Each structure stands twice: as structure tokens, then as C-alpha cells.
Amino acid sequence: MSWLKTVLPTRALHWVGAGVVFAVAGIFGAILFVWSGVYNIAAIDPHVPAVNWLITVAKVNSIDRHSNDVPARPPLDQPAQVQRGAVQFDMECGACHGTPAAPQTGLLRNMRPRPPKLSEVVDRHTSKELFWIVKHGIKYTGMPGWPAPERDDEVWSMVTFLEQIQDMKPDAYRQLANTDPERPPAGAPDGLQTCARCHGYDGHGKGKGAYPILSIQEKEYLSRSLQAYADDHRHSGTMGPIASGLSDKQMDRLATWYANQPSDDLPDDTSPASELVMRGKKIAEKGLPDQDVEACISCHVRAKGRRFDIVFPNLEGQYANYIADQLLAWKTRGRGRTREGQLMKPMSDISHNLSNQEIRAVAAYFATAK
Incomplete structure (x- = not known):
């Protein structure tokens, strides 16, 4: 510390030295306090005010900073x-x-x-x-x-x-x-009551577009979707924990149940503007070559169809809100990497090349194409 003597007077050096001693003593004292186990961590006793203040300030400031x-x-x-x-x-x-x-x-x-x-x-x-x-x-x-x-x-x-x-x-x-769902109908598979809280027993999703209509899909698509959720190939904080608790047999039975539900009496979706539907029809059938967007029907063919031995979801008659929200999830690359989503041009890339208004148009078209 000889170099300090050239820039600080003797009195200042004494204060610096005292500060270092107090800092080292404070650190050592804190370690000793924690090591001793003197502080009571029993849940039945509240924190002392100083500890409570420290925790609260740290939490509030951390949330404020990181949420920016x-x-x-x-x-x-x-x-x-x-x-x-x-x-x-x-x-x-x-x-x-x-x-x-x-x-x-x-x-x-x-x-x-x-x-x-x-x-x-x-x-x-x-x-x-x-x-x-x-x-x-x-x-x-x-x-x-x-x-x-x-x-x-x-x-x-x-x-x-x-x-x-x-x-x-x-x-x-x-x-x-839906805290009190109705009792399952006769012959319902195990686990159906949990599914019905969101999808209903008929697979119509309660008519608001929060959840998809399942009855318009093939059994194989529904079964593969459940497996993708369980394996975290398709991400969801809702479906992932539920699907991971199902056996293969339960997945098969639930997929069979919903695929066999009638889909000729689907709830009416909100009627979109005709010009929006026509714009969506053009994108769905011809794509947007200038934006590197392929035609939707290249994969999502009519009537629960399949292509390349892969079952793609049927979009005709699906809720417009649900389709749009899922395309936005693809756009932010949050849906995951399923085989279906990566077969041709990845859906995340296609969605990224669509504007939000174009996404709404495509969704409006398929919702009306029953």
C-alpha cells in the first residue's frame, strides 16, 4: 500500500485501514451468524422487521428492474x-x-x-x-x-x-x-372430466375460441398431439402437465372419444367481414409467394385429410380466435418443434412472414369454411 501514501495523507490512510477492518469483521460476523443457526427459520414465527424489510425491498426492486x-x-x-x-x-x-x-x-x-x-x-x-x-x-x-x-x-x-x-x-x-363440470356421460374414458373443463364433453370448446374444436380432428392427430405435449415437443403450461400424467392407453381412449363426437352442429363463430374472409381465402389457397408464404391447403387439406403420411389438423370450422392465437404463438416460436410443424417449411417461419392482419384474415376464412 506504499503507493497510497503518495496520494493520501496519514489520517486518511488510518480511516481506509479501519474501513477495511470493519468490512472484513462484518463479513466474518455474517458468516458466523448464518453458520451458528441462531436465526429462527420456523414458519410459525414471522421474520424480524429488518429481515422482512430486506426481502421485500430486494423482491420489489428485482421485479421492477427485470420487467422492463x-x-x-x-x-x-x-x-x-x-x-x-x-x-x-x-x-x-x-x-x-x-x-x-x-x-x-x-x-x-x-x-x-x-x-x-x-x-x-x-x-x-x-x-x-x-x-x-x-x-x-x-x-x-x-x-x-x-x-x-x-x-x-x-x-x-x-x-x-x-x-x-x-x-x-x-x-x-x-x-x-368451469369449477363444477357436469358428470361424464355413460361410457366416458378415464380423465374425460378434466378435459371437459376446457373442451367440453362434445369437444366443441365451449364456443368462445379459447379452446379448439376437437371433434373436427382425426383420432391420430389428437393422439399424436397429446403425446407431443407429454414429451414437451409441443409446449404448453396447461396441456403439458395434464398430458404427461396420461398413459398411452388413456391418450388413445380420449383421442377416440373426441374424434368420434359429431361435428355437424358446431357453435357459430363471430361472423367476420366478407372482405377479410376473401383475403384469407386467397392466402389459404394460393399463399403469398412474394412473402415466402405457401398456401395453407398444401398441408391442411379438406375433411381431416393427411399428406406425406402425416396427419395435419383440419382448420375448416375451427374458431377464428383460436387459429389466430395459435398462429401468433407460432410467430413467436413458442409452440415447439413437432414433426408436423417442421415437415415442409416450418410453421414458425410461415407465421413470421404474415402480418397480424393477414393472420386474422386466414383465421376468418377457415372459421367460415365449414
């Missing part, structure tokens, strides 16, 4: 987002945070930290902050990250639902989340 990098909200259908978010919230989040129809249980009072009642705190955060929390989770709180972090559209669905939870009445919540 969250991209803008995509143009997804809002009513469909709310419904998807409500079901997922009821299945995964309500047990800890409570719901508009079921308050938190007394057991949660002894958790440290106690899960917040979201209807009371959600307005403290911006949309981007809510997105970051839902997607990434928070360490040491029991708050997990989203099971499929690739699916930003699913995270936004949860955020959109949370933004409406404050004023949501119990009955409205029960209807959105």
Missing part, C-alpha cells in the same frame, strides 16, 4: 385469454392464493411468506410486472415459474385474467373456470 425487458402484449383475443387464464388459475394457483369463489384456507397463514390474496395486491403491479412474475416465479416463496416458459401467449392469458380478478363475482368466476 418484457415485450409488448401481443394482439390476442381478450375474452379467450380471460377464460383460459381462469381455468389455469383455478387448477394451479387458487389453492394458495384463493379465488373469488373460495377464500384462502387457514393453513396458509403459517406460510412464510404468506401467499398474497391476489385480488388485493394485483393493482400494485403493471401488466409487464405481472407477466414477469407469472413467467419466472419468485425464489424462496413457493411461487413457481410457468411450466412452459416458451408460451408467452399463455402467460399473457393469465395476466389478462388477473387484471380482472379484483371485481370478479363468485358466480362469474365459477362459470369462467
